[in-house]
Amino acid sequence: MVNELLEIIGIFLVVLGGLLNIIGSIGMLRFPSYFLRIHAATVAVIGGSVVPLVGIAFLSYGIHGSEGVVTSLGALGTAAFIFITAPVSSHAISRAAARMRMPRGPLTHDHLEEDGK
Amino acid sequence: MSLKDSIIGISFVALMTAILIYAFLGYPEVGFVRPLGEFYLYNTFNFNEQGWWSASPNAVTGVLWDYRGYDTLYETMVFYVGIVAIALFFEKESSLRxxxxxxxxxxxxTKLVFVFILTSAMAITIFSxxxxxxxxxxxxxxxxxxxxIIIALSRGFLPELRMDLSKAHLIKIFGLILIFSLTVIPVAYSLASGTVAYALQNQPKPWSEFGYPTFLGLYSLSGGMVIPIQVGELVHVGMGFTIMFLILTEREGKKELGGKRS
Amino acid sequence: MIDLLLNVAISMFVLSIVFSLYRMIRGPTVPDRMLALDVISYGLAVVMGLIAIVSGSPYLIVISFSLALWFFIGALYVARYLEGEEIGE
Amino acid sequence: MMELIVNLLLASCVMLTAAIVYTKDLLLAVVLSGAEGVMVAVIFYLLLAPDIALVQVAAGVGISTAFFIVGLRKLRRHEE
Known part of the structure; x- marks a missing residue:
């Protein structure tokens, strides 16, 4: 009973993550400038990788029982690591991009520019 | 790109394609096992044939330690010699500023993640x-x-982690000594006691008195003394890459590169 | 049911990797491509985890962890390079 | 399913290699070769060679990219 519940939660999270990943990559494809694509990439990374990895942790314990504990713990560790470091790497690259004076796209108000003055 | 370059590139690609196709034609079909592979598969973890088995649940570990032990030892030594050569070329007075x-x-x-990464490295090595x-x-x-740490903080943060260029060299040599002594112990034991034992041999053979797993009571757990030798390889390779990166990211000053070391 | 949904999920990730690959080849500047590589790497890490479940061998998850680790360092170094060139140290 | 993914990854390797050959920006070439290393690692994984995949992730994606960028820092970025 508990295992079936875990399987249902896990497969729901995995499919939800797949949907979010497709939405994010369509945004990567369609958005016109770099600083808009960051938003889509955040959806695709946090929603599309951390959520299904948590789902994989549930699913592995639900399907394989105690043999799946290794996969479960590994998936949870990977999810925690991505959750900590993906925003940091995105921050570093976008800061470098702002220093490079890349085209900002449709922007109404630029706080970084004001801060520099 | 001129015509000559195009001709050279296209002929090179054509040559490589021909070689790959020729290699692919001789590839055996799926399901075919060569006699050497059959030998390894039969003798790695076979309860019925314990005279020759290597008692390792992981076939790669069995092959690497039992049948190719000297290969691994000399690979590690070649890696060490390469790092020493790079260090001799580029080493200046290291400024950890x-x-x-x-x-x-x-x-x-990065400070938060540092301990996490070290723990996972130890886990991957020990459960290998x-x-x-x-x-x-x-x-x-x-x-x-x-x-x-070198990228995100700076090189000057390494002394706060009690790490230094010379200290990294020391830890790396310690790893190499660990590997070497583990391979030499059975020979010394057999010479001292007058019995039969083999170097780089972990399987408990009926005619040899000294085998690592039975000696340590790890008979069913692991395929031999892999854990200490893997720890030696861990510190060796990790410190080697750290030294390479530390030397290569040295800021070039006015002085000319390489050559005269006092 | 679970197997069917797992295959559907793998197909969704592969489709999104194809979309990001277009941005990777096409994208005008280096940060665009690093962003696309970000999405591709973490998507492939999830695909590895799903295949570890489908094939039933529980120890294959280690590689997706290692991939996530190395991508962090690569992104940091490219960012450091881009900033350093602009500052002109 | 597995064959489809392997073929897709091989095709993307070919495309990335063509992009590496034709680009003039060396930093871009390094980034693209890192992406190709990721693809090759996943191919090794799908062909059930996880040890080799770990080595490929470490050496092909991480170490070689970092060393290339360290070398690139001492050269010019754009090829003539």
């Missing part, structure tokens, strides 16, 4: 008997931790 590094978000996160992984993989992950 503290600079600001990247932004405060990156610095804080059953999982994929091993000394080289764990060592390269251990090098990630120090490379991240």
């Amino acid at each position: 503290r600079t600001s590094g990247m932004t405060v978000i990156v610095r804080a996160t 008997v059953k999982t994929p992984g091993g000394g080289f993989q764990g060592g390269s992950i251990m090098a990630i931790a120090y490379i991240a």
Whole structure:
């Protein structure tokens, strides 16, 4: 009973993550400038990788029982690591991009520019 | 790109394609096992044939330690000699000067992640008997931790972690000595006691008195003394990559490169 | 049911990797491509985890962890390079 | 399913290699070769060689990219 519940939660999270990943990559494809694509990439990374990895942790314990504990713990560790470091790497690259004076796209108000003055 | 370059490139690609197609034609079909592979598969973990088995649940570990032990030893030594050569070329007086590094978000996160990465490197190395992984993989992950510190903080942060160029060399030599002594112990034992034992041999054979697993009571757990030798490989490879990165990121000063070392 | 949904999920990730690959080849500047590589790497890490479940061998998850680790360092170094060139140290 | 993914990854390797050959920006070439290393690692994983995949992730994606960028820092970025 508990295992079936875990399987249902896990497969729901995995499919939800797949949907979010497709939405994010369509945004990567369609958005016109770099600083808009960051938003889509955040959806695709946090929603599309951390959520299904948590789902994989549930699913592995639900399907394989105690043999799946290794996969479960590994998936949870990977999810925690991505959750900590993906925003940091995105921050570093976008800061470098702002220093490079890349085209900002449709922007109404630029706080970084004001801060520099 | 001129015509001559195009002709050279196209002929090179055509040659490589021909070689690959020729190699692919001789590839055996799926399901065919060569006699050597059959020997390894039959003798790695076979309860009915314990005279020759290597008692290792992981076939790669069995092959690497039992049948190709000297190969691994000399691979490690070649790696060591390469690092020493790079160090001799580029080593200047190492200035571990503290600079600001990247932004405060990156610095804080890297400090947070450092211990996490070291722990996972140790885990990959120690559990390498059953999982994929091993000394080289764990060592390269251990090098990630120090490379991240060098990139995100600065080189000058390494003394706060009690790490230095000479100290890294010392730890690396310690790993090499660990591997070497583990391979030599059975020979010394057999010479001292007058019995039969083999170097680089972990399987408990009926005619040999000294085998690592039975000697340590690890008969059913692991395929031999892989864990200490993997730990030696871990510190060796991790410190090797750290030294390479530390030397290569040295800021070039006015002085000319290489050559005269006092 | 679970197997069917797992295959559907793998197909979704592969489709999104194809979309990001277009941005990777096409994208005008280096930060665009690093962003696309970000999405591709973490998507492939999830695909590895799903295949570890489908094939039933529980120890294959180690590689997706290692991939996430190395991508962090690569992104940091490219960012450091881009900033350093602009500052001109 | 597995064959489809392997073929897709091989095709993307070919495309990335063509992009590496034709680009003039050396930093871009390094980034693209890192992406190709990721693809090759996943191919090794799908062909059930996880040890080799770990080595490929460490050496092909991480170490070689970092060393290339360290070398690139001492050279010019754009090829003539």
